[in-house]
Amino acid sequence: MKYVDEFRDPELIAGASREIRRLADPGRHYRFMEVCGGHTHAIYRFGLKDLLPENVELIHGPGCPVCVLPMGRIDDGLFMAAQPDVIFAAFGDMMRVPGATGSPLEHKARGRDIRIVYSPADALKLARANPDRHVMFFAIGFETTAPSTALTLLRVRAEGIRNFSVFSNHVTIIPAIRAILDSPDMRLDAFIGPGHVSTVIGCRPYEWIARNERKPIVVSGFEPLDILQSIVMILRQMKDGRAEVENQYARVVPWEGNRAALKAIGEVFELRPYFEWRGLGFISQSALRIRDSFAAWDAEKHFLTPGVRVTDPKASQCGEVLKGVLKPADCKLFGNECTPEHPIGALMVSSEGSCAAYFNYEHRKSELVTVSA
Amino acid sequence: MTPVLSKIRFRDAQIEMAHGAGGKASRRLVEGLFAPILFEGSQDPLGDAAFVDVNGSSIAITTDSFVVKPITFPGGSIGELAVNGTVNDLAVSGAQATALVVTFVLEAGLPTELLEAEIRAMASAAHRAGVVIAGGDTKVVEHGKGDQIYISSCGVGHRISGITISPKTVRPGDRVILSGPIGDHGITILLARGELDLEADLRSDTRSVLPLVQAMARAAAPGIRWMRDPTRGGVATSLNELVRDCGLGAVICEDKLPIHDAVRGACELLGLDPLHIANEGQFLAVVSQEYAETALDALHRTDGGEEAAIIGEIREQPAGTVLVSTLYGSKRIVDMLVGDPLPRIC
């Protein structure tokens, strides 16, 4: 696969791993946060921790749109799915996320019309094919995904389609990073920046992290070599006493981002004054709602949702794990009450969730590899 | 026998699609509800087939049912799956199918033309697999209460001479052989449903694996310890079942896994793990180290076995766990499938 396989080259990976070991000062402990859940997934899937020295620790960040969604939003969406003639369309990622009354998949088993789509464009196709039904698209995602929802709504308006609406749960990454940095119990040395979000927002929005917080941030791709090279770039910055925004993923990420995508977002969405994040609480200006000019397609206006707020199960420590304060296995419920099969928190559902990634790829491994090595 | 007192461990409140997906939930249902009540007298209730004594001779018996949407797809159809699937369950249990009986559950309104096509597909699959369809039964359900055709099939066979399959005979150092490329069937079906709007030149791999098993048995029978066809839940689920049953571990080399480009592409695009995708014409075998190369050679020299590969080996540790080792020396755990494989965007 072009642009994939060359970035999984074993020899170059060994070289990058050696360079990391050489650059890392054995006398200190490094804590780097990979902001994006896609990186978390890649780190586990490719077993990258095995290639890092022990003193380079990767902390999993909040960039998993499914994980940060408060449970009440899922229940709101399922309330919409229960209305007459509604088709509930969502990405496969949402299907196993538990709401207070069960997950979308469980609601489907009870007879609700719940469909998995690969693209918001496919949800629109469903609306065109079912003119006597109402298709509600449960939109999730950071700035990477928001433009596709926006473009879909622009097309819907242009075509005058009436049986389609979007339940916007789009969130923005910068306020979440700020919330993490403001968190008193958090000590981080640098950030591995979210590559795919940056195709849209570019690299400038991170400049304050380098300038004000004096922390390096390297926008990174998702292949093993991308992540290792980003760690090398961070270590070099630290060694030189620099704190800069660097773009490791230049083959995909333009420094200025994607103007057409930003324009589409701006036309359709506006910032919510505040939005609740699971684990991080209310964060101001951190999510996107649909502008009044698109009110006819805003599911929150179309349906009178109860707007339920559901508190997370008391014993679960999703918030601490999400902020990187706790490791997944340190949560009291991890692997006992909370497993990928019977998840209590969303971090155990999404393949990007650090608990699921840890459970699926790493759990028990640490005690095992020493034996089998 | 007091089956009513058996300990029931199945606590799920209702049946979900995941209970039929072949992964963890399926296993929990079978082990936690069916086995303790229903299969108490059986030696190996969770194997692909069971051997029973009938008047002093050992007969292999298995049953399987087929529910697939769409009923025809590139490379096959539900009728062909039903015959091959049953023959394969027997083959990987070390038995050659002799006869099948089949039950059709038909939905009212099903065009005869479609039914006839499936019956013909079954006849020709049976002919190719060298098995007789000895009889059958038909039921019709109301329109809207079924998905066109469901087929249930029961097969009997006799032991292929010289091989005894049991996870208990598996030893550290044994090799894991895979008969060919993985994921073709599952991805073909996923694309054939049309919901994802993806196209690829892929065909289901449905076929009888009996000729391959026979070829391997002729060359390396004493070394064959265990076999399974990695259908729903894929290679990952079958191997996890093995390590749990034998109390050992398995390490698979990622770069040794045969896989077609389009399957890889679809998996990368949809965020799926090819190790969890269903196959209908492949089998896994654990063969002792000394017979592994001979067994592989025999597969390579048999039609349809050209892409067979030794994909890994059995280790003492980590017990109960399947590890995948990457090209660059790192390792990750691969678990059973949880629920259905769902396409993801994150």
Add this chain to the structure above:
Amino acid sequence: MCLAIPGQIIEILQERDNLALVDVVGVRRKIDVGLLAEEPAKPGDWVLIHVGFAMSRISEEDAREQMRLLKMMGEHAAAMEEITGYGLDDSVARGGP
């Protein structure tokens, strides 16, 4: 947080919605290229695909440059390992990027 994958544009489709047929190692899908509005997509272009939309064009030149740096890094790390113990200061010996 977003699964995205490189694909190559085979054909620009003359339907509504700015669609293009894209190939990902033998898997084809109609992809919306409306977000590449600034410089219209053409057959042969490599794009990054997320939820059925092309997010960005992949730069062959930047990819090549990255590979060059990675190769240098590997050689450099190996060379540095060979001379460990010579007492050379790393900041002097470092020739890599």
